[in-house]
Amino acid sequence: MGDKANDKKDVWQGTLALMVLKTLQAMGPLHGYGIARRIEQTSGDLLAVNYGTLYPALLKLEQEGYIRSEWGFSDNNRKAKYYKLTRAGRKQLNKEEREWEETTAILARFLAPGEGRS
Amino acid sequence: MRRVRAWFSRLAGVFGKQKREQDLSAEMESHLQLHIEDNLRSGMSQAEARREAKMKLGGVEQxxxxxxxRRGLPLLETLFQDMRYAIRMLRKNPGFTTIAVLTLALGIGANTAIFSLVNGVLLRPLPFRNPERLVGMTSYYPKGPFVVMRDRSQTMEIIANSDSTEFNLTGVDVPVRLTGSSVSLNWFRVLGAGTAMGRTFEEGEDQPGKDSVVILSYTLWQRQFRGDRDIVGHAILLDGVSREVVGVMPPDFRFPSPKTELWVPLHLDPRTTGDYWGSSYMPILARLRPGATIEQARVELASLRPQILAAYAWRMPDDSWKNADVQLLQEWLVGEFRAKLVILLGAVGLLLLIACANVANLLLARATARRKEIALRKALGAGRWRLVRQLITESMLLAMIGGGLGLGAAVYGLKILKATLPADMPRLTDVAVDGRVLLFTATLAILTGLVFGAMPANGASKVDLTKTLRTGGDKDESQGTNRLSRSLVVGEVAVAAVLVIGAGLLVKSLWKLSNADTGFHQEYILTARVTPNQSFCAVAGRCQAFYEDLLNRMRALPGVKGAAAVNGLPLSGTWETVPSDVEAHTVAPGSHVPMLLERVITPEYLRLMGIPLLKGRAFTDADAAPNAERVTLISKSTAERYWPGKDPIGMHVKPRWMNDWWTVVGVVGDVKENSLVRNVPEWIDGEVYMPYGPHAIQGRGNESAPAELTLLLRTSESQIQIGGELQSVVAELNREVPVSQIQTLHGWVSEAAAGPRSTASLFSIFAALALALGAVGIYGVISYSVAQRTREIGIRMALGARRQEVLLLIVGQSARLALLGVATGLAGALLLTRLMASLLYGVGASDPATYAAVAILLLVVALAASFLPARRAMRLDPATALRHE
Known part of the structure; x- marks a missing residue:
């Protein structure tokens, strides 16, 4: 079963972390399912997130101190673990956003049609 | 920083597992519920909603x-987990575990024991200051050349010591014979060895009048003087001369040999020309001076050679010390034992290979049986690497237990080993299990675990999931496993063949050696050294009378059939050599003067030893009379060497420094004086006998009569232990004369073969173990194959195959494996046994008889090992076999 997921477009780890941080910044505290859903929706359902891969990523971010988690209750009163951005996480997000923009800008210049260079 | 933080957090994740595990489950559950609720809201049915949620999550367990x-440190954590699991698995299969662990313990234990030996003898640094700067010359030199070298060498500080010098210790309850060493004054300082008590020798203490000092070994101090601290400063009587004890060495100082009990200053007196330039050859050692290299020392030694020759008052042969070389002291000490040890280490290494192959085979068979379990674990989300790790953990655990047991066995085995090995093996006392040995064993265990674990683990982890789970076993893949395990068995048989052939060759050598013609009878002869002080013999005739009395009184004892004396027994390593003039033999300029081994005997000696008189007459009592003509006997090969084709009777020889010639009156048979292989050492040219009497005394130049005779007593069968009586008779005659080395002549001969015997027995043990392991290997593979082919055999039987044919089918399979293995082994042995040529005697490294015998032996063992499973196959009930899954 696990092997099949590899065939589809998978979300790679580093980017997933950035997406998680951005989602938490935009939405405030959110549970794992919510984050997964949100990422999927934001991507316009282009990304098939295997929800299972989200949890190790969340754990990694938590271990690095960028997010914190605590148990809370969802809108319809279901118990769920909520993740929220820490100060370090906010700083990290800013940094990564900047880096990402630089990277994409550079790449865009490469990929843009010829007139961009003149 | 973040990384470090994450790492600590993960380390913490290793602990408090249960709570975290619950937490994770709860989170997964809540995730699913949230998702299902969403799905329900979007109009799915309950079942559909649940299924979709689970699929989206990608499998809860995965x-x-x-x-x-990601949570903990997976390596560490899974290691604990795998260990627990491995322990459970090993406990569940006690039979498998026992066999595997014992096999490994054997392999690792044998290796540890032999490595301890190699470590103690070859690797451990000598217990001196900066031992890597100490060197030894490969040739022996007399005192004169030593002084030349000591005074002139720019690259080395030269020292010298006698190999062994014996002393009578008297003035104590029972006189004893002690082994000591005469050492140059700078000896202790250059070696960097200090005393435990007192001091070492001081400047001037090698001068006559000041040289009455002695240093005791710790052992002697404890044994003879009961550790009395007041001994330092007191005098003891050595050879009738009073010497002041100036020091006691520490217990671990055993140099030049473990037998050395005391040290005295080397007496250097150029006036005693014969002794100073000619007779006492000593090993020469040195410490390289700061900045000097061993190559420089070598060059210098070569340049010193002409200076040494020029220092002689007479012309030395041009090729004297031509091949002298400088060696590191460690290599110098170990000498020929290095090759022996390396070969033994190679042999146990091969044994370990066989053990590994056996355990690998066991694991392979088990891995096949565990396919379903492994497939299941894979289905539950275990990755391939994770599976390999788990299987390796199991084999590692086996190797660790095996290694632990092996270490225990090695500690015990080492005791036996040390007792088996010849006592003259250098540094044997230094052999112990130390940190390096422990490290070796640990490394060996780990490597072993990896080697025998990797193959099965690799195979097992490739299990095809769906196929295996569906059918419970997959024929194609187990075929690969079978091939692997068969190759392992072939390899095992081959290696076993090499070892057994090695052992066979050594045993055959030993047999030849033990049956080598020594030239004398060995049975019912008791020997003992009876050694009055030299000063006692200085008075003319006193010594002769003492021995005559002694021999007569011994002959009178019941049970003694004959008594004789000689100045040195064959194979005992005692000889006196005389540079001689030989009639009709002119020494070519530049070549060396004949060195003759001089045996001084009483007339009865030849008869008692059974040395045949080939020509002429033997000695009589009259030859020992003061006014008798000087007569001598010569050995057959010596006569043939110097007077080929001539009648030796009536020819003459004489010691260089004498004026009177000795007339040859008889020719006697050759005797193995040096070893079971050689008559006389390389540097001795021949052997002559002289009657013990006044002439023999004069024949030894400026010294007095030989005071160190060995008594030989021919006893009746039942009274071989007559040594006690000898001691009391000697005590009655002279209370100051020690009796030492009471031993049968047979004992001396047997001791001469001690080295080859210990090598042969060790090798035989290894070979026997290899054979046993090989047999177990064949048995295992054939049994397993029979179990696998049960259905096939059933079909064959149903189609009309007779039981004998089934038996032949299985035995034939084993025979094919064995033949292949034996053929490979013989080829390997042809290559490898050449390395042990130096240990062989009277048998070639490719001795056809040995090879053939071993080939047959291995085939028989292989067939025997396959007989049980073959019989099982033969007795199968076809109906049951056909239903067999």
Whole structure:
């Protein structure tokens, strides 16, 4: 079963972390399912997130101190673990956003049609 | 920083597992519920909603497993987990575990024991200051050349010591014979060895009048003087001369040999020309001076050679010390034992290979049986690497237990080993299990675990999931496993063949050696050294009378059939050599003067030893009379060497420094004086006998009569232990004369073969173990193959195959493996046994008889090992066999 997921477009780890941080910044505290859903929706359902891969990523971010988690209750009163951005996480997000923009800008210049260079 | 933080957090994740595990489950559950609710809201049915949610999550268990990998330190954590699991698995299969662990313990234990030996003898640094700067010359030199070298060498500080010098210790309850060493004054300082008590020798203490000092070994001090601290400063009587004890060495100082009990200053007196330039050859050692290299020392030694020759008052042969070389002291000490040890280490290494192959085979068979379990674990989300790790953990655990047991066995085995090995093996006392040995064993265990674990683990982890789970076993893949395990068995048989052939060759050598013609009878002869002080013999005739009395009184004892005396027994390593003039033999300029081994005997000696008189007459009592003509006997090969084709009777020889010639009156048979292989050492040219009497005394130049005779007593069968009586008779005659080395002549001969015997027995043990392991290997593979082919055999039987044919089918399979293995082994042995040529005697390294015998032996063992499983196959009930899954 696990092997099949590899065939589809998978979300790679580093980017997933950035997406998680951005989602938490935009939405405030959110549970794992919510984050997964949100990422999927934001991507316009282009990304098939295997929800299972989200949890190790969340754990990694938590271990690095960028997010914190605590148990809370969802809108319809279901118990769920909520993740929220820490100060370090906010700083990290800013940094990564900047880096990402630089990277994409550079790449865009490469990929843009010829007139961009003149 | 973040990384470090994450790492600590993960380390913490290793602990408090249960709570975290619950937490994870709860989170997964809540995730699913949230998702299902969403799905329900969008109009799915309950079942559909649940299914979709689970699929989207990618499998709860796999998600959890991924999460766990990230949570703690997976390597550490899974190691604990794998260990627990491995222990459970090993306990569940006690039979398998026992066999595997014992096999490994054997392999690792044997290796540890032999490595301890190699470590103690070859690797451990000598117990001196900066031992890597100490060197030894490969040739022996007399005192004169030593002084030349000591005074002139720019690259080395030269020292010298006698190999062994014996002393009578008297003035104590029972006189004893002690082994000591005469050492140059700078000896202790250059070696960097200090005393435990007192001091070493001081400047001037090698001068006559000041040289009455002695240093005791710790052992002697404890044994003879009961550790009395007041001994330092007191005098003891050595050879009738009073010497002041100036020091006691520490217990671990055993140099030049473990037998050395005391040290005295080397007496250097150029006036005693014969002794100073000619007779006492000593090993010469040195410490390289700061900045000097061993190559420089070598060059210098070569340049010193002409200076040494020029220092002689007479012309030395041009090729004297031509091949002298400088060696590191460690290599110098170990000498020929290095090759022996390396070969033994190679042999146990091969044994370990066989053990590994056996355990690998066991694991392979088990891995096949565990396919379903492994497939299941894979289905539950275990990755391939994770599976390999788990299987390796199991084999590692086996190797660790095996290694632990092996270490225990080695400690015990080492005791036996040390007792088996010849006592003259250098540094044997230094052999112990130390940190390096422990490290070796640990490394060996780990490597072993990896080697025998990797193959099965690799195979097992490739299990095809769906196929295996569906059918419970997959024929194609187990075919590969079978091939692997068969190759392992072939390899095992081959290696076993090499070892058994090695052992066979050594045993055959030993047999030849033990049956080598020594030239004398060995049975019912008791020997003992009876050694009055030299000063006692200085008075003319006193010594002769003492021995005559002694021999007569011994002959009178019941049970003694004959008594004789000689100045040195064959194979005992005592000889006196005389540079001689030989009639009709002119020494070519530049070549060396004949060195003759001089045996001084009483007339009865030849008869008692059974040395045949080939020509002429033997000695009589009259030859020992003061006014008798000087007569001598010569050995057959010596006569043939110097007077080929001539009648030796009536020819003459004489010691260089004498004026009177000795007339040859008889020719006697050759005797193995040096070893079971050689008559006389390389540097001795021949052997002559002289009657013990006044002439023999004069024949030894400026010294007095030989005071160190060995008594030989021919006893009746029942009274071989007549030594006690000898001691009391000697005590009655002279209370100051020690009796030492009471031993049968047979004992001396047997001791001469001690080295080859210990090598042969060790090798035989290894070979026997290899054979046993090989047999177990064949048995295992054939049994397993019979179990696998049960259905096939059933079909064959149903189609009309007779039981004998089934038996032949199985035995034939084993025979094919064995033949292949034996053929490979013989080829390997042809290559490898050449390395042990130096240990062989009277048998070639490719001795056809040995090879053939071993080939047959191995085939028989292989067939025997396959007989049980073959019989099982033969007795199968076709109906049951056909239903067999």
């Amino acid at each position: 998600a959890k497993e991924n999460y766990r990998e």
